[in-house]
Amino acid sequence: MSLTIRLGVLIAVTASGPAFSADHADQHRNPDHTCTIIRPEGDRGAVVPDTWPGGIVPYEFESDVSNTNRNRVRNSMDMLEAVSGVTFIPRTNESARLNIGGFGGNWSSVGMTGGQQNLSIYNWSSPLIICHELIHALGRYHQQSRTDRDDYIQVNWENIDDDYEYNYYISNSDEFGPYDFESVMHYSQWGFSTGGPTMTCLPGYEQWQNVMGQREYLSDGDIATLQYMYVDGVSDASVLFVQASPDELEAGADTHVLAVLKNLGDQAAFDADASIYLSADATLGSDDVLLHQESYAYLLPGELVYLSVDVTIPAGTADGTWYVGVKLDGAGDSDGSNNAYVTTIDIGALEDCPADISGNGSVDVDDVLAVVAAFGDCGSCSEDIDGDGTVGVDDLLVVIAAFGPC
């Protein structure tokens, strides 16, 4: 059997770094005024940043921010609202809010911290630098901090200003999807450089060397990530799309969709709905076709659910590039963080019985033993049924839940 992991593995790792300290000197060393993030001192846990409940982000400005600059920030907010379920609202009396000003440099906290959180802009005339800082506040780290970045770039530590090396540490990141050199959250090769490039694209990816750090547009990956984090303004929702190959989808025919849903948080997600869509553009929209919906009374903290279903591709679906997406939303999450995720989607392989690792037609003790024998990190292996890169108790639970003939 093959369980192809094409998108969406969520990983949290432990990392730490010095707390942010404002340093105006970086503005001279860095022509693009590279952004830095605030890392709380002592932040050593596996932290998935808090998202904003309902996608609602209250904001206010420091009194000395000009009307021109306020309008520029509002324009960047509009750009983000146009592609996701986020809504920025002027603060009335909300406790958690952004306080936007020119505090020296471009920087932000990652995610909602609760209470007032300052967000600093230096390059007021760059709409995408402003978007970059707002996206930090929405909960994203830098792209080059991803756990898989060493497969794509080489970090040239000797060229990085010592005081800013922590911006290149691998983060507690919840990034997903293919590594995105184009992301507006990626540094350029000159960020915090003392001379030579701070990052070199590995062989096969050289074409991205001068693209890294672009601040001209939101990449497809940026938009997909925002949609994943803030779907339709619904807290505790996520959406994940994978591209189907042409032979996987045929108009009028059935195809198999397998999705792994997981509640990563410490709160139960109630009334969770998983909706499978067919989309032409990998973003949720009114022209997407709902293929199937499954409802769950609740997803317990840590619970993993396995949605495996045949869906019918509507007759008349044109040939071309199509994406299959699974949107998961739930309610009842009191802390407002996005806890319920779609972690994996597999299309078409008609993998009715992925827990049948031995391939003998039934899920039995052989499969339990196979999982136990493979315990630990495995990259991509058939024993890693939930596709999180590690064979563990979750995979064992899937086998046990599927016990019996396929």
Ligand SMILES: [Zn+2]
């Ligand atoms: Zn940044």
